Amino acid sequence: MSDKKKRKVAYVIALVCLVVGIVCYAALPDRSQQEPVRVYYESTGENVLFDHQSHSRDFQLGCLDCHHEIAQKENGSHASCVSCHTAESSLVPALGEGGLFDHETHSQYYGLSCTDCHHMYDPESGTSPQNCNACHMETGDDYMPGLADSYHQQCIGCHQDFGVGPTMENCNDCHGPRKRADAFHDQCTGCHEAAKQGPVRDDCMGCHAY
Amino acid sequence: MPDRKKLTVSYAPFWHDGSSISTKQYHIIAATMLAVIAGLLRYGAPALGVLSLSVGSAMVWEYLMNLATRRPVSIADGNAALIGLLFGMLLPAVTPWWVVIVGTLVAVVIGKQIYGGIGGNPFNPVAVAYAILMISWPIYLDFNAALVNYSFDFPAAYPLVLMNAYGAGGIEAFSLTDFLMGRQTGGIGATFGLGLIVGGIYLMARGFIRWEIAVSFLAGIFVSALCFNLYDPEAFASPGVHLLTGFSLIGAFFLATEDSSSPVNFIPMLIYGALGGVLTVLIRNQGAHVDGVIYAILIINLINPIIDKIRPKATGRVMYHA
Numbered sequence: 384m385s386d387k388k389k390r391k392v393a394y395v396i397a398l399v400c401l402v403v404g405i406v407c408y409a410a411l412p413d414r415s416q417q418e419p420v421r422v423y424y425e426s427t428g429e430n431v432l433f434d435h436q437s438h439s440r441d442f443q444l445g446c447l448d449c450h451h452e453i454a455q456k457e458n459g460s461h462a463s464c465v466s467c468h469t470a471e472s473s474l475v476p477a478l479g480e481g482g483l484f485d486h487e488t489h490s491q492y493y494g495l496s497c498t499d500c501h502h503m504y505d506p507e508s509g510t511s512p513q514n515c516n517a518c519h520m521e522t523g524d525d526y527m528p529g530l531a532d533s534y535h536q537q538c539i540g541c542h543q544d545f546g547v548g549p550t551m552e553n554c555n556d557c558h559g560p561r562k563r564a565d566a567f568h569d570q571c572t573g574c575h576e577a578a579k580q581g582p583v584r585d586d587c588m589g590c591h592a593y
Numbered sequence: 594m595p596d597r598k599k600l601t602v603s604y605a606p607f608w609h610d611g612s613s614i615s616t617k618q619y620h621i622i623a624a625t626m627l628a629v630i631a632g633l634l635r636y637g638a639p640a641l642g643v644l645s646l647s648v649g650s651a652m653v654w655e656y657l658m659n660l661a662t663r664r665p666v667s668i669a670d671g672n673a674a675l676i677g678l679l680f681g682m683l684l685p686a687v688t689p690w691w692v693v694i695v696g697t698l699v700a701v702v703i704g705k706q707i708y709g710g711i712g713g714n715p716f717n718p719v720a721v722a723y724a725i726l727m728i729s730w731p732i733y734l735d736f737n738a739a740l741v742n743y744s745f746d747f748p749a750a751y752p753l754v755l756m757n758a759y760g761a762g763g764i765e766a767f768s769l770t771d772f773l774m775g776r777q778t779g780g781i782g783a784t785f786g787l788g789l790i791v792g793g794i795y796l797m798a799r800g801f802i803r804w805e806i807a808v809s810f811l812a813g814i815f816v817s818a819l820c821f822n823l824y825d826p827e828a829f830a831s832p833g834v835h836l837l838t839g840f841s842l843i844g845a846f847f848l849a850t851e852d853s854s855s856p857v858n859f860i861p862m863l864i865y866g867a868l869g870g871v872l873t874v875l876i877r878n879q880g881a882h883v884d885g886v887i888y889a890i891l892i893i894n895l896i897n898p899i900i901d902k903i904r905p906k907a908t909g910r911v912m913y914h915a
Contacts, residue, residue, distance in 0.1 A: 400649030407642025592758030
């Protein structure tokens with residue numbers, strides 16, 4: 384074969400490869416809504432490889448054992464846990480649904496009054512309280528603390544007074560990805576401990592190894 | 594006085610297998626086919642997509658570099674296609690298209706063309722590209738993450754990760770036959786041990802790759818893994834496992850033996866290969882990285898010029914003013 388001919392063949396091969404490659408990529412199925420085979424979690428510990436298929440098929444667990452009722456009701460589907468149990472959020476990523484500050488629990492179950500926190504609010508006025516960031520800006524001044532400081536002073540001040548909840552010693556209980564990791568830890572290891580099968584809470588390496 | 598520098602030729606011996614550059618590349622490509630087909634059967638269309646895109650884009654980069662450097666178009670020599678193919682074989686079956694294209698760009702341009710094209714590169718282009726991607730986007734080259742949507746009839750975790758976390762016990766569920774027959778996760782063309790071995794033997798028998806390098810590479814892995822295994826059989830997997838998992842085989846036969854980044858003298862070839870094998874096992878058993886083959890190959894590439902100085906003394910001496 385002459386060099387010229389060889390080169391022509393090479394062009395054709397390159398072209399065919401590119402076309403086949405593009406077709407294969409275009410034909411890839413979108414698997415995001417399907418029941419996963421495995422779920423891989425990157426984590427600050429070692430990563431976790433959760434075998435969804437063997438849990439639901441081989442270990443014969445019901446979907447509702449894990450995709451608990453609230454999750455089921457709100458989305459009508461097996462939504463991703465992380466869509467509710469988030470780690471990142473602009474507010475305190477520690478508490479409550481969606482990982483936000485658990486307003487309801489604080490205002491209704493801990494026996495606090497609105498003005499304990501909404502310090503400028505007059506319940507008599509007939510209006511409703513405002514968000515703190517309506518007045519407290521990103522950066523504060525001598526007269527008025529900035530947003531983060533005002534949260535820290537108020538939240539932690541009260542916790543310290545009552546000896547409850549997170550304080551300056553445990554920043555992570557408010558800031559850490561606690562809720563998200565807890566959702567997994569509580570459910571995964573809770574079931575394992577009840578079933579006496581699979582890695583339990585202390586057996587970190589049983590899950591965090593991938 | 595004539596300008597003696599005009600023809601600087603490296604030291605003998607030279608190795609010529611009687612064929613042209615392109616014949617050699619084609620034979621190496623042919624030798625990968627068993628492993629490639631096994632990978633395609635296991636992973637299907639996504640793997641075909643990765644391999645095709647890898648080969649095609651490597652050829653395109655080569656072509657563009659030919660144009661940019663105003664050299665004759667060299668994509669017909671098969672080297673770019675081979676680079677693309679080997680790179681694709683190391684990737685997980687599900688790899689984003691842009692990772693593939695960036696990989697071949699690095700391999701062909703940074704790995705090869707900036708040194709003047711074929712024969713000039715001090716490092717294996719495929720290993721350079723893979724290492725850079727491993728550092729830049731580790732998550733896309735993580736087999737556990739990439740293959741989550743495949744259902745296998747064998748443990749789905751990458752064996753080297755299991756060995757790293759749980760020691761020899763982590764891979765109890767596998768047998769050596771599993772590894773040999775490709776019943777393990779990994780790169781598209783890197784898991785079917787038997788296919789790689791057959792391809793390697795073919796290439797060695799025909800003289801397309803140097804047996805000294807491949808065999809000493811594997812011997813290096815075997816002996817060092819054996820030492821670790823004897824020292825603590827619980828923590829360190831047996832030598833057979835190390836030989837048949839990760840990139841050991843594809844590294845020994847197809848990467849370490851790459852011409853321009855490896856030595857040509859007998860003793861240096863043995864040292865080069867053995868060192869690569871030993872480093873592989875050291876990185877796997879002692880280092881933070883899961884597989885050691887890619888870094889081991891880059892390191893031996895690096896010291897190749899030094900070890901290739903070990904050579905028989907020439908008889909006679911050079912006369913300058915005869």
